[in-house]
Amino acid sequence: MAGLADIVACESSICSIENSELRYRGYSIDDLAQNATFEEIIYLLWYGRLPNRLELKALKQDLAENAVLPKKIYELLHLYAPWGNAMAKLRTCLSFLTHFDDEVMDHSFAADHRKAVRIMARIAAIVAAIDRIRKGLEPIELKTIRPTSLAEMFLWLLTGEKPAPIAAKALDTCFVLHAEHELNASTFAARVTVSTMSDIYSGIVSAIGTLKGPLHGNANEQVARMLEEIGELSRVEEYIAQKIANGERIMGFGHRVYKNGDPRAKYLQALSGELAEWRDDRRWYELSLKIEKLVYEQKGLKPNVDFYSASVYTYLEIPRDLFTLMFAISRTSGWLAHILEQHENNRIIRPRAEYSGKTEVKWKGISER
């Protein structure tokens, strides 16, 4: 089956998608989008249940204490600051972090969970450092700020200023919505990697490399490029008609599993509208609404999670080439949940291929070829 469509490749108790209903550990995404914080989601994904007040406080403290980066990461980022793709930098930094973790090859339950906290805590700080260092700015020191959530911490580390509550809350909701999605391509890559009993860092590096593609996580950046290219409402019709006539894909639309709409999209659309009012700039929101209407009318396709996240991140003034890194920060929680689950009951993932090449070919000496 091309692209392994509809093939069940493992058993998992983390996330379900049935009849277009998305659930994390049994909780509907509708419930979670309206009530949960990202830290509660991390706990839910890793431990299978919601934390009580004390457990949540302990996790938040643990994340805050582990977010400090090794100095060498900053040196690495200075080394290649002027060049390169931001997502590739994140992939390199995660790989580099391996060298600062004494428990890399300890796959026990307790060590795996300690590493999960370290990775989750650091990834947001790395993304902020990537941006500041390439702009010639000093990274913000964690001890100088007092964030109350990972989302707030990220925005504060990125800009050097305490974010507005509406911005921190919007990013937190984005993190809730992007955290987990069953056996999407990047999660599958992470599970395959650690099924060889390779280490957690290698699993996350594989996942980041997989999320980087425009058919998966990078679609959000491509949507933002499309919004900018279109520029104004009067150009949407012509632009979309041209894309369709050329047989090109419209980024942020379509989905392997949801054929009748992604249940996360309406929350991102609402956030985009809310932020448009807050910024007093409805352009990106209105462009998105019109694209959505035309693509549905002409192709029958509905937006996926990447479509409205592009205008949301634009309103949050996050640099466009960091959009996929935003996805990575959040999805790290889901990747880690799957890695922990894979290690708990491991069997190497090694499917078969149906051979479609030549058979029984006879060897020819080099002078006969």
Ligand SMILES: CC(=O)SCCNC(=O)CCNC(=O)[C@H](O)C(C)(C)COP(=O)(O)OP(=O)(O)OC[C@H]1O[C@@H](n2cnc3c(N)ncnc32)[C@H](O)[C@@H]1OP(=O)(O)O
């Ligand atoms: C977080 C995420 O990863 S969400 C997905 C992010 N990716 C994107 O937004 C990129 C655009 N979307 C796509 O490329 C696809 O819809 C995917 C990759 C998400 C899903 O791919 P698949 O399940 O393999 O669907 P497939 O590629 O077979 O498409 C089925 C049909 O719909 C069409 N189609 C699917 N998505 C789109 C799109 N965005 N624009 C135009 N046509 C599309 C295909 O051309 C194909 O038509 P055909 O049968 O006439 O050839």
Ligand SMILES: O=C([O-])CC(=O)C(=O)O
């Ligand atoms: O499940 C998928 O194929 C892609 C997706 O929506 C996600 O990873 O959130």
